Amino acid sequence: MNNKSDVSQDKSFFGQPRGLSTLFFTEMWERFSYYGMRAILIYYMYYSVTKGGLGFDQGTAASIMSIYGSMVYLSSVLGGYLSDRVWGSRRTVFIGGVLIMFGHIALSLPAGKLALFVSILLIVLGTGLLKPNVSEMVGSLYSAGDPRRDSGFTIFVFGINLGSLIAPLLVGWLGMSYNFHLGFSLAAIGMFLGLIQYWIGGKKYLSKDSLYPTDPLEPGDLKKLGVRSTIGLVAFALVMILMYLLHSLTLNNFVLLLSIIAIATPVVYFTIFLTSKKVTAQERKHVWAYLGLFIAAAIFWAIEEQGSSVLALFAANQTNNHFLGLNISPSWYQSLNPAFILIYTPIFAMMWNKWGKNQPSSPAKFATGMLFAGASYLLMVIPVVLFGTSAKVSPLWLIGSWAIVEIAELLISPIGLSVTTKLAPRAFQSQMMSMWFLADSAGQAVNAQIVKLYTPENQVNYFLGVAIVAIVAGIIMFALVKPIKNLMSGIK
Template sequence: MGKDAETSTIVAIRAERNFLGHPRGVGTLSFMTMFNALANYSMSAVLIYYLYATVSEGGLGFDQTQASQLVSLYWAVQGLVGLLGSYVADRILGPRAAVRIAKGLGALGYVFLAIHPLGVAGYAISQVLLLCSAMMQGRAQDALLGMFYDRGDSRREGAFAIGYVINNVGAVVPVFAGTIALIWGYQAAFAVAAASALAGWMTYLLTERKFFGSIGIEADDPLSPSRRSIFIARLAAIVIALGAILGFLLIWGVISITQFANFGSSISVVIPCMYFIYIVRCKKVTHGESLAVLSLLPMFVANCFTQLVWNQGTTILAIYAETTVDRSLFGMEFTPAAFQSVSAVCAVVFGSIAALLWTRLGDRQPKPHAKFGIGTVIWGIGPVFMCLPFAMFAPGVKVSPLWLVMFFVIVTAGEAITNATGFSTASRVAPRAFVSQMITVYGLSQSAGAGLTTLAVNFYQPGSEIPYFLFVGGITAVIGMLLIVFSGRFSALMGLDAQRDG
């Protein structure tokens, strides 16, 4: 296909409105996101319980602190290796191929988790494969989504909001995953995850050529063939060496799980800051692009703390759901994993409202940092609200499930605002040489938040819930207020006052 014909095809694809007013390729990415969410939430809904359940109960027998730290550490490391994945997408594979390979590795990872006789080994292999999946892809999928729109297209933020909603349609699965695990065992829930991941992968394979045209095929800033070969060889050697060293240290007790979790989490907080500096100072980035990247930094910091809030629901409050919450309803007992479905249902509702609102408002919507600040303040209210049951009820007293339900309702309302706004802004300010990597750097706020959670767990003790949650919620809300107050300055740094992109 000639260059002119290829350009015409891309223009035609970007002009499509076949999928809810968006190109058909956006539909492919959205449905793949839904299936991946089914897989991801099937695993995460029951993983912490699988880790600390005894072997006789079908679990792996870790203690609750180790289980919490392992879960948080996985999300922290996933974000870090995702940074490498975005480099691979930007400079070696291109986003299309990166997504294709990564989704296959991810599906294989869920398969290993579902093989019961493997036990701890199966868990370890699955986590490695899932991390390799992240290492191959990074944020290439989000970068690919952004490629369906011109820079000034007001549909862009609506597309990210649609993806957020569809992702959470898949996230309704925890209520079923918990029940499946209760009746048929943890491996049955993990088998559902594997089947979902395979379905998402096939959706992409069957439609990408027809719906994407040439979008995302080429790497944005490709390495020369010789440098590419050297990079791949070094990457493989480093991954194998690190895996071997870590396995030796853990198996022989040289370091504990807690020590490793703390070290890995500390790195997850430091590396994103270093990468921001690298991008801003890179010779391939213009002065205007550098200023735009710096404007993303306040959102990054705020999102670190929103993810610290979120991870309370998958660690400390997940254990609280099993040990302290009265889970009886109409004479039936529901599983603690079901609470994560509350956030999924709310996300569909709130996310749909947000998507409709931003699409309707178009250029009249608030500045990105103001929107993000409002959402961050709402996030902060969640942990502060959870201080109430700890203040009102003595330890050991079973409390109403409505307390946890309201926590997830509150934080999901905040997430519906911050999620799409953050990733849309990251795709907008991304320098040309760092299209996928910029979105991944922003996504590292999630891993940094998970890292903060792993570190924060060290300071949590039963009985310290009120000061703990007051601090987590209070500092998050304050950061959100600062974003609102200075939103005008941040938008000027982005260049939105000169060219209002919405």
């Protein structure tokens, strides 16, 4: 199915265009590979060398996990740019998948810390190229006004969560029970399978338009891009040289530098949006409204993304994983996120449909979500206070925490994505879409610094402190609901 004019007649995949099947399985396998790797990576980093790990201390391992996630979402900005202006979405997605596959292959080799950092670089770049563009290609399957669009995206999101659900169970079992490198190999195989079906299905069922950039670089643009890229690389190299000369080029300081870049990037974007002459006065109000939502989203993602670092450590160190006759691998808890998303999504969809025009506003949903995010960490204070830091507690505490924070995700994530499209200034629509990914990036950049505070001696203060920040942010957001709604005037 190569011509968009034929798409309304194509109902071969659950009533959807056949191309949706290609993109469904591409993203399912990509998420399988990414979340499978992520489920065991922190354990691989801090397990001793004699146990097949790299021997990092747990705080450093958690910090690397956080900055890794931050860079993945930051690189999505680059992926969107290369797709729009250089390669086109179909080629960009394929190149991204190849980089991801080689990143997992690097981890599958017993090559120590060098392989880890090579893998991180490849997967960060690859995911940045693939993830935003494969979602954009789903939208391109439908003509304007096609009533199947929403249900098509629902099916697509199901594929994302299906891959994310299965991966920690299979990759986690293989990596934790037998050998970490075998687990990473399975993640690489998953991405390989995704690439094969994407290559074959893409030729048959995806529009030829996806082979070409929508806004190709002109010769003058290429020169400007080269100059700006060179300036950026030289500046980064000079900072690295200065750090080396000052004897401060350590892993922790390098992570700090990346954190600063990840937090500074959305600051620069907001400054551009708010000062550009291309933005009307009404659009500027919308950007101010989005700023409040962005800050709340960054705080939420900081908590939600600690599932692969702080809660992963709690799962391994302080959870009784021999429960009701089951031997639970600590990596399996990473399946709770997609599991609860799959459970909650139809409930929330029915709830919003039932309430219709009476449902809460977007800022009110954000504020409520912040309270739930804080509550998920308040719950984690209880077992530590009751049983201490040396006891092994029931896995129900972790399950309960994930159950609560995923309510927050359903109140914030889909709402935030939707409101981003509505509040985007006309002149910066594509770049505004990148902001939603940058909220996650900024939240995880903050995590890269604060997760080092998570120690057995400081657990109560850590969980309580993060919970209070989220709850206070939620209360402030409730106070700002009316002002933000006023700034969003004209937006439903």
